[in-house]
Amino acid sequence: MDAQVSAGASVPADEEPAVSPSDFRSFADQFATGVAVVTASGPEGEKSGVTITGVTSLSLDPPLYLVCLDNGSNTLGLVREAKAFALHFLTKDQSDISRVFASKQADKFSGVGHAIGETGSPIIHGVLAAAECVVLRITAIGDHTIVVGEVKATTVNGGEPLLYHRGAYAALEGGS
Numbered sequence: 024m025d026a027q028v029s030a031g032a033s034v035p036a037d038e039e040p041a042v043s044p045s046d047f048r049s050f051a052d053q054f055a056t057g058v059a060v061v062t063a064s065g066p067e068g069e070k071s072g073v074t075i076t077g078v079t080s081l082s083l084d085p086p087l088y089l090v091c092l093d094n095g096s097n098t099l100g101l102v103r104e105a106k107a108f109a110l111h112f113l114t115k116d117q118s119d120i121s122r123v124f125a126s127k128q129a130d131k132f133s134g135v136g137h138a139i140g141e142t143g144s145p146i147i148h149g150v151l152a153a154a155e156c157v158v159l160r161i162t163a164i165g166d167h168t169i170v171v172g173e174v175k176a177t178t179v180n181g182g183e184p185l186l187y188h189r190g191a192y193a194a195l196e197g198g199s
């Protein structure tokens with residue numbers, strides 16, 4: 024299936040938002056999530072990756088995941104070019120990897136073990152689980168872009184997940 028790209032949906036830009044950014048953030052902070060990293064490779068072999076919590080399982084048949092990337096994300100540019108990305112769920116021992124991919128540093132992969140997967144995206148070693156996706160749809164909305172990926176391959180290594188809640192990393196209580 025060809026990727027479809029739709030322009031920004033109609034969110035009125037000139038209206039005052041009903042909720043302030045700080046109230047929005049304070050609300051969103053209450054939701055506990057896992058931590059994911061999206062990676063992509065460009066045509067010259069350049070690699071990029073971004074830490075995200077904006078990720079949702081979308082459909083089982085066909086198998087789809089969606090990720091929400093800031094319009095200013097460098098990785099989003101490579102995902103658009105490559106029409107593919109890899110999605111990783113981090114373990115509780117990988118907060119350092121989360122910090123690297125949440126940064127804007129030039130080579131995020133220099134200290135991170137990885138290999139190039141079947142669909143061309145970098146696959147980070149030792150994660151909880153990884154999925155290789157090809158882009159099915161890209162929709163810009165607000166200051167983020169929703170990227171829908173069709174899952175082409177999965178690897179599940181297992182372990183304890185890295186969590187994120189109220190601006191801090193956490194692990195499951197009772198986790199080993």
Ligand SMILES: Cc1cc2nc3c(=O)[nH]c(=O)nc-3n(C[C@H](O)[C@H](O)[C@H](O)COP(=O)(O)O)c2cc1C
Binds near residue numbers: 072078
């Ligand atoms: C816990 C956490 C969650 C984040 N969630 C998202 C997200 O869902 N989408 C996003 O675009 N950026 C998210 N970010 C911010 C990006 O990781 C950050 O802007 C990064 O520097 C972007 O890198 P890039 O421009 O190289 O792609 C998150 C950061 C952290 C620490």
